[in-house]
Structure formats: C-alpha cells, structure tokens
Amino acid sequence: MTNKTYDKIVLAYSGGLDTSVIIHWLKEHYGSEIIAVTANVGQEDELIGLEEKALKTGASKFYLAEIEESFVYDSIFPTLKAGAIYENKYLLGTATARPIISKALVDIAKQEGADAICHGCTGKGNDQVRFEMGIKALAPELDIIAPWRSWDITSREEAIDYAEKHQIPLKISRETNYSKDKNLWHLSHEGLDLENPMNEPKYDDILEMSVSPEQAPDEAGYVSITFEEGIPVAVDGQEMDGVSLIKTLNTIGGEHAIGILDMIENRLVGMKSRGVYETPGGTLLYFAHEQLEMITLDKETLQHKQEIAQTYAKLIYNGQYFTPLKQALDAFVDETQKTVSGTVKLKVYKGNMIVSSVESPYSLYSEAFATFDEDDVYNQGDAEGFINLYGLSSVIQAEMKQKMTFGKVANETAAPIQSGIHL
Template sequence: MTKQTYKKIVLAYSGGLDTSVIIHWLKENYGSEIIAVTANVGQEDELIGLEEKALKTGASKFYLAEIEEAFVYDSIFPALKAGAVYENKYLLGTATARPIIAKALVDIAKQEGADAICHGCTGKGNDQVRFEMGIKALAPEMDIIAPWRTWDITSREEAIDYAYEHNIPLKISRETNYSKDKNLWHLSHEGLDLENPLNEPKYDQILEMSVTPEQAPDEPTYVSITFDEGIPVAVDGKELDGVSLIKKLNTIGGANAIGILDMIENRLVGMKSRGVYETPGGTLLYFAHEQLEMITLDKETTQYKQDLAQKYANLLYNGQYFTPLKQALDAFVDETQKTVSGTVKLKLYKGNMIAASVDSPFSLYSEAFATFDEDNVYDQNDAAGFINLYGLSSVIQAEMKQKVQFAKEADNSFGLTQEGIKA
C-alpha cells in the first residue's frame, strides 16, 4: 500500500527511545522534512542536548515550546481545584500534560505549514487518545501519523535493535529500559519487572523525585501552603508563581517520601496496567486543598463536588480536555472555589501527611456552635422538633408495616380457627 506523501511532518519529540527511532523511520518511509518539537513541561535535565540530537538524527528544525506555565495554570491547577483523582489514586500527571502539548504541536504545525503531526505513543496506551483528541479538536484537517500502529517494530527491544542498527544514540540500556514520563508534576515508571504484579518495585533504583520512607528524616517536617480561591500561591508565607511553588513542594515532599504510588489502573483501551508514580508536590497540594475545602464548603456543595471530581478525572484521563462538558465543569468548580482561601499547615513524616492546622477567613466551622462546653447560641431542645420532622417519613413507613403485619397475623389466626372447626 502506497503511503500518503507529506511535505512537512511535525514530530512530538522527547528524545527517548521511541521518538529517537521515529525521526529516522519517518525519513526512511516518507522522505518528508521532519520538524522536531519538544514541549517543556518541567522535565528539566531531560531537555539537555535534545536539539543537537534531533538535528543529528535527521530533523531539519527543532522547537522547544515553553509551555510550563500553561501546563500549571491551564491544566494542573484546574484539576487540583476540581479534586480530580483517577480511580481514587492517580493524580493525572501524564493526562494533564498531553492536551497542552497537543496545542503546542498544532500551533507550530500551523506556523510551519505542516501536513501532518506524528507522535510516538503505542497502540496499547492512553496517550495516543489524548494527543489525537487534542489535535482533532484544534486542527481537524491535520493528518496524524502513529508509527507504533503501522511499522514492523513490535517491542521496545526491537526498537533498541533498530536504534543500534542505524547508529541512533540512546540514553537507556536494555536493563534500564523502563517506559518513563517526566514533567513538573510527576514521574511515572512502567515496564520491565513492573509488568508482573508479584514483583515489588525496586524503589532504591527507580525513584528520582523522592526518597523511600526508610531514607526520609527521623524528625517530622512542617510546611504551610496558602491558597487563594483554590489556587496555591505561597509556601511557608513566601509568595511564589505556580511553577516555582510546585518545584518547591516537590523538593519538600520528595525529601519526606511523599507521593510514591504503586498502582494497577484501568486504561482507556480496556487493559489493566501497572505503574509506579512519583508526585511529591502534587500530593501535598491535593491533601492541603482538601483540608481547606473541609472548612470552607457547605455539605451539599462538598458532596456534589465529590461526585463531579470523578467525572472530571475521567474526562482528563480519557483525553476529553477540549470538550463542552469540561468547560462547563470548570465553570462550576470555579464558582465553588471563591471561598477556598486560607492556609493549611502540614506535618510530614516518612511518607505520611497530617493536617496540623487550617485557617481561612471564609471558614464555616464555628467553635461557638460545635463546642461541648456551655454555649449561648444553640438550644438543644430545638433538636427534638427537627428529628420529629426529619423522621416523619420513617414513622409513617413503620406504622404502615405494622398494620400490614397485623392484618396478616389476623388472617392466619382466622385460617387456623376454621381448620380446627373442620377437624
């Protein structure tokens, strides 16, 4: 089958195994001009040398899209405000980044007049959906190339073989060939020994953002986080922009073994997969935000928002970032966050988080009403009338059941009497 021809292809380039191989493969199979685009979402040292490597392996041009701030304010913080956690564990470190990267790819593709966008996601994963849903929403006319769904390479081992055969430099070896995704928010590890749930993760070998609980300090660490309308704005009283704040909390959380997760999750494509996630700063932020909402949101809003949070998490996980429902949910969440301002003090100890104090000018907690001591604001006699009305439906239901039971017993008694007469 003859392949579609393209003048220019924009490649989502990370410099890892897949995309290192893909540049050569695209030129070999399409003969097109390849423009490598790396999105800076906070992967730090992984950005070193990428431009040189991309150009040496066949790219005609390299872009470093500086989208770290957009990643934080357009994706991470909205998810944080929503309380979005996938399957009650995963803080969506990869899922939150993909839509923002997709937008950067589309922007550069349009700027360059490219015919297609290429990504290195496998046909088994979630990221293929996330990237392509974003591209389709922002540039429906753009063709998408996904080599893992079309080429003859069937495994990461074969991809390494291809790299060696074509003198493509790699940063990994066969023994350290974990599939990783790193950004400002998290670091994920998949593959190799982690594919067998019987294997305990080799934390001493794989952790990069965190230490193990055994390596954490023997004394607790205290940290205060201040929020303004649901958005974190300061750590220990020092105001910081979003990027700097997360980096600061990554350092604090990582040093105390916060945010290490070993999870088997349900992928969008239907299979289960296992990953080890490191999200030190994010875990602190979610926990602190939850503590603040406890005293600033009323009961009905809290409980409704908890239901919404799961839907929001599913939307992000499933690549539905650029959808009307996502926009509508954001509007609801923003309304709930107008009073979520204040400071939360946390006590950290060997992977554990404890809320030490919570303070907010919008606190709905009233010591005067809640106290067990004598007070002048609450008449406990009022509770009797409240309970009578609150329990009225239960009383009516119980009376009905008593009447039905009495009737049944009367019928049974009459039947036995008749039988006795006949006898």
C-alpha cells in the first residue's frame, strides 16, 4: 500500500458491503476527508437511507449524482443502436453504467478539489478496469485507490467480520450475501451457490425484476414499441422519455419472465465467472430493434453492422468507452439508424418473444417482389444470367480440377508401359 497522503478522497459509494467497510478503512489508513458519491442510475429503493448511512460511518459529505437520464441517452441507447451483445448473450447491464458513473465521480472530485478517487471493486473483476479507464481518460491527474488490491481483507466473509468488529451496519447477512449490481437496465447476481455451475439458480428466491417462467401468466401478452432513428420513443402508442420507457418495459417484461439469463462469461482479467442477469425491458428492446433493422437496412449494411456490434460490445465490456474507436463506431452506427424508424409488436409468453408485426415507412420489404403469386415486376428468366455470372468462378475452378484429374489418370495409366514393365 502507498504511503501517500490525501486531503480529500472521493469514494464511489453504493452502501453495500464493500463501500460500507471502505469508508472506515480509508479514514483509518489515510486520515483523509471522505466524500461519498452515489450515482443514481435507477437503483430505486437501494438509494433510501444512503446519505444517513454514509455520514454515520465516517463520510464528511454525501452527493447523490442524478445521472439516470445520461445513463440512458449517452450509454444504453447508443449500445442498443449498435446491437452490442457481449458473447452473444450479455446485454452489458453493468458495463454500460460504469463510464457514466466514472464521469460523475470525476466531476465531483474536481468540484471538491479532491486528490484521489476510490472504488470498491475487487482485483478479480471487470469493474476495476471500467472505472479506472474512465477516470484516467477524464482526469489522469487524479490518483486511484482500490482497497481490495491492497488491504488485508481477502474475502467477503472477512469484510463482514471487519464490519461487525467496527460496528458498521449492513443490509445483508452471511446467508444472503450475493454480489449484486442493480440499475435501471438490469440486476446481476453472483456468488454463493451460483459459483458452482452444477447448481440450478434458485429463481424464486433471487429474482427481483422478473418472475420465473413457471410464475408467469398462462395467457400471452402483447407490447408494441416504436422507434425513431433507432431510439425507442413509445410503448403501445404512448410517447415516453427514455427512463420512463425502460421502466414500463421492465414491468411488462418482468411479468412475463423475459430477459432472465444464466451465463458463464469470460472476464477481461482472464477467468470465467457465472452470473444470473435480469434484463426484462432491455431484452424486449434489443429483440424489437433487431426486427426493425431487418426490414429497414440493406443486406450489406446489416451484415457489416452485425460484425461491428461484436467489436462495440467488447469495447463497452472492457471499459474502452472513452476511446477514438468507440467514437468512430458511434458515427457509423448513427448513420445506419437514419431509417430505423417504425413500430414492432411483440407477443410475450413465459420467457419467449414472438414477432407479431413490423411496420416502417422505410421498409425495404416489397410484397410485390417477394410474392409467390403472379406478379408483373419480376422477370424470373433474368435469374439465369445472374446465376451464370455468379457461378462463373465455380465453373472455372471445376474445369481446372477436371483437367488435373484427367491428366493424372492418363499419366497413371501410361506409367507401366513407359517404365518398361510388361504385365
């Protein structure tokens, strides 16, 4: 641990186990003024009582940074428009929030004249990278303190021991000590019995935003989502701001068990980890957005965008939000979204999503051309010339192989005579 001293330290404060312990630990080891900062990214009830708790446990000041709207429009919606999904499953619920929180921490640190920013991320996780990449990009002059990489506490059990020893109040018990991250977009669960992939998740015990498929209604529901240039703007015909729209879809999706994911993913630091994620509204949005792109983007743009989506997802997952490549990809994505407007109606049933209808003024789908019935716009005879040209390279390749095979057979047949061997 460094011997540096700091007058003021800004702490990314959630009120959970780690940051509750960290306030006391920072004061004990640095003697600094601790400014607790909680970013409101849609945790709702988790925000209750945080200021009182932070001040009682040693913070000199508490900030609640209201960044929910920025989280939606600066991170969630750009990622949605890109179609970015990490390892084809994870909708980046934690990863999308970290750069926006990092900016809030930096803004308050500069306002307060702080010397350092502290976070409670472990040395095994992705979030340490995401926070620190954001801080370094926005305020390289600030020091970063990560207690989990320097203190003597080696497990969450020992962190609870520390809290009990110093009479630090906690909202958890040893039996319910899942590691959770909650925001407007998702809720993650890690640890305890989930660390063994042989264990089936106890969905009825852990789910908070959703119900299990068994608990979902026996009758299907319907929801319509309207987009303008790739951004969702209305649900069932009712226009909404982004925050309200996601909350509405969370309710609808959660009631029908949409967006429950049990995943073993590859962390940036090299290990595999298992998490159960709840992303009800986000899953509806991704699926609907994908359907709309299918009828509004041409083949080459759509397929190239699908390739770009993987790169975009890795950038977000790996904490590379404030990078030139991310900015360049955003420009490409925004260009592709100019015609991604329209309405998608989905049928939802016990965790399943089924397309009911898709409509857009920019649709490239033409029933007149695609119909199996008689039409007067398409000359099927034209396909013969197209196939002849499209298959020309295959024909040339096949003729070459035939010549090589014929020559080889001829040589093999003539070989005994040429060698002077008579049978």
